[in-house]
Amino acid sequence: MDKYIINGGKRLRGGVQISGAKNAAVAIIPATVLAGGPCVLENVPNINDVTIDLQILREMGADVRVLDKSTVRIDAKHIRDAVVPYEMARRMRASYYFLGTLLTKFNHAKVSMPGGCDLGDRPIDQHLKCFKSLSANYSIERGIVEISADKLIGSQIYFDKVTVGATINAMLASVKADGLTILENAAKEPHIVDLANFLNSLGADIMGAGTDVIKIRGVKAFSGANYTIIPDQIEAGTYMAAAAATKGDVTVNGIIPKHLEPITSKLRKIGAKVEEFDESIRVIGADRYERTNLKTMPHPGFPTDMQPQFAALLTLAKGTSILTEGVFDNRFRYVDELRRMGADVSVDGKVAVIEGVERLTGAPVKVADLRAGAALIIAGLSADGVTEIEGIHHIERGYEDMDLKLRELGADITKRRYTDGIRAAGE
Numbered sequence: 001m002d003k004y005i006i007n008g009g010k011r012l013r014g015g016v017q018i019s020g021a022k023n024a025a026v027a028i029i030p031a032t033v034l035a036g037g038p039c040v041l042e043n044v045p046n047i048n049d050v051t052i053d054l055q056i057l058r059e060m061g062a063d064v065r066v067l068d069k070s071t072v073r074i075d076a077k078h079i080r081d082a083v084v085p086y087e088m089a090r091r092m093r094a095s096y097y098f099l100g101t102l103l104t105k106f107n108h109a110k111v112s113m114p115g116g117c118d119l120g121d122r123p124i125d126q127h128l129k130c131f132k133s134l135s136a137n138y139s140i141e142r143g144i145v146e147i148s149a150d151k152l153i154g155s156q157i158y159f160d161k162v163t164v165g166a167t168i169n170a171m172l173a174s175v176k177a178d179g180l181t182i183l184e185n186a187a188k189e190p191h192i193v194d195l196a197n198f199l200n201s202l203g204a205d206i207m208g209a210g211t212d213v214i215k216i217r218g219v220k221a222f223s224g225a226n227y228t229i230i231p232d233q234i235e236a237g238t239y240m241a242a243a244a245a246t247k248g249d250v251t252v253n254g255i256i257p258k259h260l261e262p263i264t265s266k267l268r269k270i271g272a273k274v275e276e277f278d279e280s281i282r283v284i285g286a287d288r289y290e291r292t293n294l295k296t297m298p299h300p301g302f303p304t305d306m307q308p309q310f311a312a313l314l315t316l317a318k319g320t321s322i323l324t325e326g327v328f329d330n331r332f333r334y335v336d337e338l339r340r341m342g343a344d345v346s347v348d349g350k351v352a353v354i355e356g357v358e359r360l361t362g363a364p365v366k367v368a369d370l371r372a373g374a375a376l377i378i379a380g381l382s383a384d385g386v387t388e389i390e391g392i393h394h395i396e397r398g399y400e401d402m403d404l405k406l407r408e409l410g411a412d413i414t415k416r417r418y419t420d421g422i423r424a425a426g427e
């Protein structure tokens with residue numbers, strides 16, 4: 001497994017260009033299946049989850065052309081009603097968005113149960129509830145979800161739990177359903193709004209995305225579209241936390257400051273200096289941070305996808321911080337690895353108690369999931385000595401060129417490639 005080697009203690013300085021939002025891209029790419037003509041997507045992040053999504057489209061017969069590093073042209077006119085195979089679906093969570101799009105396109109969909117980060121129990125009951133409400137039937141056999149409908153009929157759907165994935169699948173499955181669909185207790189993340197804007201650019205009739213009530217009136221035909229994906233608020237937040245942790249001075253460019261409000265406010269609360277501009281935010285770190293309490297919540301609360309990164313930052317704060325994970329059952333799998341670096345963290349269920357220490361020391365650590373990996377990078381950047389991070393394929397699922405971007409900010413980080421456990425030649 002490839003590794004990052006970080007020699008910590010360097011203050012990050014300079015500017016970093018933020019890429020397109022992973023969680024918007026992995027919803028919009030499957031949605032191109034619904035287009036009536038070619039789509040050109042800009043600001044697409046160059047990450048492994050997107051690569052898998054594009055591969056799934058190609059396997060189904062779509063014409064997919066990568067025009068440049070962040071622009072893709074997709075013409076799904078000739079796709080066939082195919083099964084999204086296990087070996088691809090299990091590598092990411094968002095493969096289940098093909099359920100909603102293929103159901104709308106073919107009145108039928110067969111997709112293997114999704115994979116993605118192991119964050120505890122991740123059922124799909126709310127997705128299945130939506131499909132059933134829209135008059136579809138489903139079965140789950142041998143790890144494959146199959147859904148079919150004679151005709152999709154608009155319905156009123158109340159989510160028992162705020163869920164990004166089910167809100168997205170409900171939009172995808174109802175945009176051509178007969179009549180009006182009303183989603184209540186819907187998720188409000190920026191990528192929900194981005195998907196709704198993309199679908200409306202195809203000709204859909206979606207109102208209220210970004211609030212907890214979304215109304216979708218089914219339409220008959222869609223066109224193609226050119227669309228630019230929003231910047232990634234979590235990538236930006238990760239670099240902001242890294243700037244603070246290394247007492248550096250970093251400007252994240254190409255962002256929408258409003259999407260980062262919960263992170264900006266928390267950084268200011270613990271003592272970092274944060275300056276906001278039209279499309280960028282500058283973070284100037286402090287020598288030591290105040291403790292704080294933090295609970296992750298659905299948007300506009302503090303995002304769960306920033307919880308591990310902030311925990312890494314708070315391991316060096318003065319005093320005791322309390323982190324409560326309000327979204328997932330088990331999102332503290334990175335804590336054992338932070339302890340190897342000298343962090344003083346105890347976890348009880350969904351609560352982590354962090355006793356700030358003076359310094360962390362580099363150590364060999366292992367990545368459990370995407371954002372856990374980001375947390376270990378932040379800890380390695382701020383630690384004394386060398387940190388070897390194994391399992392970086394998790395990180396490369398969701399962060400474009402992270403080692404390159406960090407080196408450009410002055411970090412001493414290198415990637416060491418391994419094939420079958422042996423260091424690749426020339427490494």
Ligand code: EPZ
Pocket residue numbers: 022023026093094117121122123124125126127128161162163164165166187189304305327328329370371398
């Ligand atoms: C999306 O996951 C994101 N992934 C996650 O980002 C993000 O952490 C999460 O939303 C919350 O913002 C993608 O967009 C690809 P949920 P998703 O459905 O859709 C429960 C990252 O790091 N639930 O909002 O799976 C679920 O178990 C990743 O980029 C049900 O009970 O999240 C969880 O406790 C990690 N039944 C809560 O709801 C369901 O049918 C929120 O899950 C669906 C979800």
